[in-house]
Amino acid sequence: MKNLFLFGSLLLSFACIQQVVAQQQAIKLPPEATEFWEPVPRKVTPGKENHLPPSDATILFDGTSLDRFESVRDGAPAAWKVENGTFTVVPRTGDIQTKESFGDVQLHLEWSAPDVIKGEGQGRGNSGVFLMSTYEIQILDSYESQTYSNGQAASVYKQYPPLVNAMRTPQEWNTYDIFFTAPRFNTDGMLVSPARVTVIHNGVLVQNNVELKGPTEYIGIPNYKAHPEALPIKLQDHGDLVSFRNIWVRKL
Numbered sequence: 079m080k081n082l083f084l085f086g087s088l089l090l091s092f093a094c095i096q097q098v099v100a101q102q103q104a105i106k107l108p109p110e111a112t113e114f115w116e117p118v119p120r121k122v123t124p125g126k127e128n129h130l131p132p133s134d135a136t137i138l139f140d141g142t143s144l145d146r147f148e149s150v151r152d153g154a155p156a157a158w159k160v161e162n163g164t165f166t167v168v169p170r171t172g173d174i175q176t177k178e179s180f181g182d183v184q185l186h187l188e189w190s191a192p193d194v195i196k197g198e199g200q201g202r203g204n205s206g207v208f209l210m211s212t213y214e215i216q217i218l219d220s221y222e223s224q225t226y227s228n229g230q231a232a233s234v235y236k237q238y239p240p241l242v243n244a245m246r247t248p249q250e251w252n253t254y255d256i257f258f259t260a261p262r263f264n265t266d267g268m269l270v271s272p273a274r275v276t277v278i279h280n281g282v283l284v285q286n287n288v289e290l291k292g293p294t295e296y297i298g299i300p301n302y303k304a305h306p307e308a309l310p311i312k313l314q315d316h317g318d319l320v321s322f323r324n325i326w327v328r329k330l
Contacts, residue, residue: 129186129253131326138176138311139165139325147174150211150312158315164190166321167205173315175211179308181260182330183209191219191248192319199225203248205320206235208312209258212305213273214294215285217320221245232279235294240277240284251323253280257330260307261290267304 123133131137138146141163147156150173157171191203203219213234220231220243227239232254246252255278262270272292277285292300311327 129188129324131186132328135186135326135328136178137326139322141323144174146177147313148177149173150175164321164323166319167313167315167317169315169317169319171315173312175310175312177310179306179310180327180329181210181308183256183258183311184328184330185209185256185258185311185325186254186327187256187325188251188253188323189217190251190321190323191221193249195219195248197318198223200229202318203320204314204316204318206314206316207254207256208294208314209256209273209275210260210305210309211312212293212309213258213275213290214314215254215256215275215277217314219245219248221247232277232284234275234277234285234288234290236296237291237294237300238285238288240279241286242282242284244279244282244284246280254278259330261302263302263304269302269304272302 125131142160144156144158144160144165147158148154149156149171156174158168158174159166185207187207189205196202200218202223203217205217206214207217208214216229216231216233216235218225218229218231227233228236230239230243231245231252232240257276259274261273264270273290274287275285275290276283276287290300292302294300313322
């Protein structure tokens, strides 16, 4: 009797499934049923070339002045040297940061290691760009210079090595296109979602939407600490004559 009951239940379930499938097959939606017209994406005019800022970008360096930057140390005007459409680290003057704060961004910057090669590893053309003053994408002359993999150019410093080494020679300019999603914290300061970053180095994908483990730490394990939703973008004075040009950012 029990077996007959089970068999009957299976037959009934099978019949119900067939009925549902038949009903789904009978529904024929027109193409318009899966179209939506709102919201309409806002118009953004791209730059004449892909490395040039689009119409909604904030230009952080236009080749003439560092008016959008300040000293991290004391808020004084940025002391790095501007010349011929570029600016260069002046060693021992300290890091500089944007006067404006940012959270989720698309960031474009171009940088060049010193033409005269000096040092090796971390002592060769070293700087860094810190998203939200906290999360570092390494800048380093890694063209033909060995160092730890998660500390070479385009690494998420001390967290993720780049997928490949896409460096150009020290006599050439490098390009970073960075897509950053800021971390979220709740009102109690607990992490809700971690930061994520994608990095394209000289047109090559080197960080593919990786999840950051926390703030950049030179020593020790990173652990998230609650911070504001927007913070400045920082450039590092590591004592090397690294140069920059064509820096712009889009808020996402």
